[in-house]
Amino acid sequence: MEIIIQPTPEAATSIAAKLIAKLLREKPNAVLGLATGSTPVALYRELVALKLDWSKVTTFNLDEYIGISPQHPQSYHSFMWENLFQHVNVAVKNVNIPDGMAKDVPASCELYEKKIKAAGGIDLQILGIGTDGHIGFNEPTSSLVSRTRIKTLTQQTIRDNARFFGSEEAVPHHVITMGIGTIMEARQNLLLAFGDKKAAAIAEAAEGPVTAMNPASALQFHATAKFFLDAGAASKLKKADYYRWVYENKPVWQQF
Numbered sequence: 651m652e653i654i655i656q657p658t659p660e661a662a663t664s665i666a667a668k669l670i671a672k673l674l675r676e677k678p679n680a681v682l683g684l685a686t687g688s689t690p691v692a693l694y695r696e697l698v699a700l701k702l703d704w705s706k707v708t709t710f711n712l713d714e715y716i717g718i719s720p721q722h723p724q725s726y727h728s729f730m731w732e733n734l735f736q737h738v739n740v741a742v743k744n745v746n747i748p749d750g751m752a753k754d755v756p757a758s759c760e761l762y763e764k765k766i767k768a769a770g771g772i773d774l775q776i777l778g779i780g781t782d783g784h785i786g787f788n789e790p791t792s793s794l795v796s797r798t799r800i801k802t803l804t805q806q807t808i809r810d811n812a813r814f815f816g817s818e819e820a821v822p823h824h825v826i827t828m829g830i831g832t833i834m835e836a837r838q839n840l841l842l843a844f845g846d847k848k849a850a851a852i853a854e855a856a857e858g859p860v861t862a863m864n865p866a867s868a869l870q871f872h873a874t875a876k877f878f879l880d881a882g883a884a885s886k887l888k889k890a891d892y893y894r895w896v897y898e899n900k901p902v903w904q905q906f
């Protein structure tokens with residue numbers, strides 16, 4: 651696991667954007683795994699500003715709420731079109747987001763996994779993290795080998811996400827999410843986390859034991875996982891000085 655700590659979210663976002671841009675330039679038909687939430691908004695803005703060619707890119711989103719239509723302002727469909735897809739030349743047929751209105755949700759989850767495989771697997775997955783350590787919507791105690799499926803949100807996540815819906819009551823309780831096993835198969839995993847609120851979850855994920863109680867800790871078993879943090883999210887890391895030193899002293903051949 652590589653931990654990159656920057657003074658601000660903007661600085662950390664820029665480095666992550668550079669890595670994604672490099673992939674899209676080297677592999678124009680890359681398969682990207684995308685995340686929602688407030689954390690990647692600036693990353694998407696930066697990718698848009700880079701004016702990359704998305705015409706051959708395929709995307710798979712991590713998750714979606716069950717029971718709200720794609721047109722709902724808080725659906726992850728709406729989020730993705732608003733923050734990224736409408737600003738780039740991605741082909742609509744190459745955009746994949748779990749269908750929260752599917753008649754047969756388990757069958758749609760199975761199909762989603764098949765589509766990821768048929769696309770050749772995910773080259774690079776963008777991740778945020780919940781205050782309880784969730785990635786995608788894999789809440790604590792999710793199986794570390796889980797696949798795309800239905801999950802029930804924790805009270806903590808419902809509270810955290812109530813700000814988007816106006817009230818806790820309006821937040822759907824059920825969601826579709828790629829599994830931890832699905833995420834672990836991505837060739838690259840970039841996790842972004844900003845602010846003190848994420849510090850405890852990040853410290854557990856990076857330096858604690860691998861445990862289903864902090865789903866992001868599974869990334870310790872991912873060969874190339876990278877965490878992009880600001881000072882707040884890094885504030886509880888025991889070895890923060892080491893991570894900073896490593897990044898600042900990378901020889902040219904190791905720089906991003």
Ligand code: GLP
Pocket residue numbers: 685686687688689690712713777778779780781784785786787807811
């Ligand atoms: C939601 C999403 C996650 C995201 C998390 C954190 O629960 N399903 O993918 O990482 O929120 O959101 P934020 O970036 O707004 O803190």
